[in-house]
Amino acid sequence: MESWVVSNVVVALIVVGVAGLAWFGLRDRMWSQALGELWCRRRYSVLVIAFYVAVALLDSISWVGGMEAQSDTVARYKAQSILDRLFADTRERSYSAPFADREFYGGAALQRPGSHVLGTDIIGRDVFYLSLKGARVALLIGGLTSLIAIPLALLFGVSAGYFGGRTDDLVFFVMSTLASMPGLLLLIALIMVMGKSTLAVCLALAVTSWVGFCRVSRGETLKLRELEYVCAARALGVSELRIIFRHVLPNLMHLVIITGVLMFSGLVLSEVVLSWLGIGVDGSWGQMIDQARNELSREPIIWWNISAAGSALFGVILAVNFVGDAVRDILDPQTLRQGE
Amino acid sequence: MNSGSRDSALLSVEGLRTWFPIRQGLFRRTVGWVQAVTDIDLDVPAGTTVALVGESGCGKTTAGRSILRLEQVQAGRIVFDGVDLCALSPAELLPYRRQMQIVFQDPMASLNPRMRIRDTIAEGMRSFGIGATNAERTQRVAHLLERVQLDPMQMWRYPHEFSGGQRQRICIARALAVDPRLIVCDEAVSALDVSIQAQILNLLADLQDELGLAYLFITHDLGVVRYLADRVAVMYLGQIVESGPTEQIFSSPQHPYTQALLAAVPSADPGRRSGAPPVSGDVPSPSSPPPGCRFHTRCPHVTERCRREMPQPVSLDDRVIRCFLASPGGGAAEGAGQGGENP
Numbered sequence: 094m095e096s097w098v099v100s101n102v103v104v105a106l107i108v109v110g111v112a113g114l115a116w117f118g119l120r121d122r123m124w125s126q127a128l129g130e131l132w133c134r135r136r137y138s139v140l141v142i143a144f145y146v147a148v149a150l151l152d153s154i155s156w157v158g159g160m161e162a163q164s165d166t167v168a169r170y171k172a173q174s175i176l177d178r179l180f181a182d183t184r185e186r187s188y189s190a191p192f193a194d195r196e197f198y199g200g201a202a203l204q205r206p207g208s209h210v211l212g213t214d215i216i217g218r219d220v221f222y223l224s225l226k227g228a229r230v231a232l233l234i235g236g237l238t239s240l241i242a243i244p245l246a247l248l249f250g251v252s253a254g255y256f257g258g259r260t261d262d263l264v265f266f267v268m269s270t271l272a273s274m275p276g277l278l279l280l281i282a283l284i285m286v287m288g289k290s291t292l293a294v295c296l297a298l299a300v301t302s303w304v305g306f307c308r309v310s311r312g313e314t315l316k317l318r319e320l321e322y323v324c325a326a327r328a329l330g331v332s333e334l335r336i337i338f339r340h341v342l343p344n345l346m347h348l349v350i351i352t353g354v355l356m357f358s359g360l361v362l363s364e365v366v367l368s369w370l371g372i373g374v375d376g377s378w379g380q381m382i383d384q385a386r387n388e389l390s391r392e393p394i395i396w397w398n399i400s401a402a403g404s405a406l407f408g409v410i411l412a413v414n415f416v417g418d419a420v421r422d423i424l425d426p427q428t429l430r431q432g433e
Numbered sequence: 434m435n436s437g438s439r440d441s442a443l444l445s446v447e448g449l450r451t452w453f454p455i456r457q458g459l460f461r462r463t464v465g466w467v468q469a470v471t472d473i474d475l476d477v478p479a480g481t482t483v484a485l486v487g488e489s490g491c492g493k494t495t496a497g498r499s500i501l502r503l504e505q506v507q508a509g510r511i512v513f514d515g516v517d518l519c520a521l522s523p524a525e526l527l528p529y530r531r532q533m534q535i536v537f538q539d540p541m542a543s544l545n546p547r548m549r550i551r552d553t554i555a556e557g558m559r560s561f562g563i564g565a566t567n568a569e570r571t572q573r574v575a576h577l578l579e580r581v582q583l584d585p586m587q588m589w590r591y592p593h594e595f596s597g598g599q600r601q602r603i604c605i606a607r608a609l610a611v612d613p614r615l616i617v618c619d620e621a622v623s624a625l626d627v628s629i630q631a632q633i634l635n636l637l638a639d640l641q642d643e644l645g646l647a648y649l650f651i652t653h654d655l656g657v658v659r660y661l662a663d664r665v666a667v668m669y670l671g672q673i674v675e676s677g678p679t680e681q682i683f684s685s686p687q688h689p690y691t692q693a694l695l696a697a698v699p700s701a702d703p704g705r706r707s708g709a710p711p712v713s714g715d716v717p718s719p720s721s722p723p724p725g726c727r728f729h730t731r732c733p734h735v736t737e738r739c740r741r742e743m744p745q746p747v748s749l750d751d752r753v754i755r756c757f758l759a760s761p762g763g764g765a766a767e768g769a770g771q772g773g774e775n776p
Contacts, residue, residue, distance in 0.1 A: 122591075123591075324498070327503060330557065343548075344546070346547075
């Protein structure tokens with residue numbers, strides 16, 4: 094299947110999933126209260142994140158065709174996303190549609206901000222457009238990796254904590270082994286082995302980042318396992334699997350959300366480090382920063398490349414951290430108990 | 434134990450031993466044992482209330498949980514309705530789980546905060562196939578809530594919307610949902626206000642009359658014991674030191690520990706203070722219990738023999754006492770009682 098078809102399907106799944114979660118969340122009193130609280134406390138951060146998500150979604154819905162008027166032959170036969178189309182220009186290879194009627198030299202390298210809103214980079218690409226494109230990659234890295242790492246950590250953590258004994262020993266052995274390897278070297282090795290693709294980078298980041306949450310969920314499960322309602326369920330003949338799904342996992346959910354939000358920003362930042370090492374994902378802010386690094390030594394200084402990517406990165410990380418902080422306050426069992 | 438009661442007992446525990454291993458080192462070698470419950474014998478006849486009393490850490494909760502097979506039992510027999518539960522596999526145990534239920538101490542921790550009351554109560558019905566459809570189970574939940582004097586309309590709420598007493602009623606309803614014959618009440622009223630305690634105790638007594646339930650009532654509150662129990666077993670450091678009918682135990686305690694325990698009950702009347710010597714010192718660690726009689730470190734009547742030999746349970750009329758001083762004729766320890774320095 095073409096990658097753009099996959100991407101469209103994923104967008105559809107995400108939209109359906111978010112709608113389903115929202116429906117479920119608003120029906121359940123606890124979650125709808127938490128969401129309301131979050132909106133009250135961190136309105137702007139939520140809006141900023143929503144903007145990034147919207148841009149990423151616009152960049153993810155794509156199809157082939159409809160670009161016949163383009164002079165660029167690649168654009169005619171390759172799938173173009175909505176974002177690409179918005180920035181497509183018939184007259185010359187500038188992507189900044191609002192300024193497309195101006196007469197200027199198309200594709201000039203390292204132009205100051207002006208006719209291109211944020212200038213151009215060393216090969217004449219519009220920096221504003223590239224910064225917007227980076228949102229999709231960042232959310233993909235953060236989201237997909239969390240989606241791999243958190244279930245993995247839950248699986249191992251909960252089974253280690255709940256069943257104890259040999260399972261616990263085995264999981265602890267794996268965790269200690271991973272924790273004793275230098276994370277960055279392991280990352281590089283994994284990416285080298287799997288090849289340099291978005292999925293490979295996500296997988297490698299997931300492998301190196303699940304250990305922390307695994308430890309947390311194991312500890313929490315150990316605590317939950319001894320609680321009286323779990324004992325009561327056992328006395329009522331409820332099966333182990335059902336106890337895990339009905340009694341243990343729902344009471345770990347707040348930890349999952351807090352960890353997920355905080356893990357997300359950490360992962361986006363670590364992609365920057367990977368890009369700096371030359372094994373990042375194509376089109377990421379990390380790569381923009383890495384390329385712009387070389388231009389900093391020019392006279393006059395080329396500042397717009399690095400500051401555009403840096404600000405975009407900074408904006409999403411700050412917003413996610415603000416939201417994560419609020420989520421931690423809202424879902425903390427201590428504060429929950431006060432509400433009771 | 435006389436054999437007469439044994440035959441008719443719904444639950445009869447013989448030589449139950451629950452020790453927890455202390456593991457250390459790389460290979461988790463067992464270096465010692467926490468001797469939580471050591472060789473206890475206990476009978477619960479159908480439709481009666483047996484109280485298990487003792488101070489904190491004496492193993493009474495572990496004993497209750499072991500009887501329900503919620504703890505790994507080391508040795509002994511738990512005979513329920515003629516069947517030894519310790520010999521059963523988890524799958525074979527399942528039908529017996531239905532007949533024995535438990536109500537816990539902490540009403541906050543004993544209900545899952547993420548589950549509606551209806552689902553909590555219906556969970557046991559589901560696993561034992563009581564009620565064919567969801568609607569039938571819901572109906573039964575409503576019926577059960579009425580029985581524990583709660584509003585059936587509240588079944589769609591979450592636990593945090595209820596008070597402690599209401600939650601304890603919900604826990605009782607959850608236990609009743611599977612039609613048990615024995616309910617282990619593990620400090621079931623200790624966490625409640627006195628007025629609420631009385632309500633719950635009355636509810637339990639009513640349920641016993643209606644349904645013919647047997648209770649194993651684990652508590653440290655002797656007032657509750659006197660009110661509710663037909664028989665009492667007193668535990669000290671993992672062993673039952675004295676057991677017998679409630680009235681006899683309260684009127685003429687034989688074991689020095691029972692005497693001390695009863696003497697420690699606060700009395701509203703200063704003139705009625707008992708002359709039995711109060712016990713000093715702390716309970717020894719259950720991981721290294723003293724040799725000989727386990728109570729000898731704190732016993733006011735300790736002899737050289739107590740330090741060397743462990744006394745065996747002695748039957749005396751309807752009672753069982755684990756003390757060298759107990760003899761037919763009774764009250765050997767009583768005569769030795771002197772006024773302590775501590776009133």
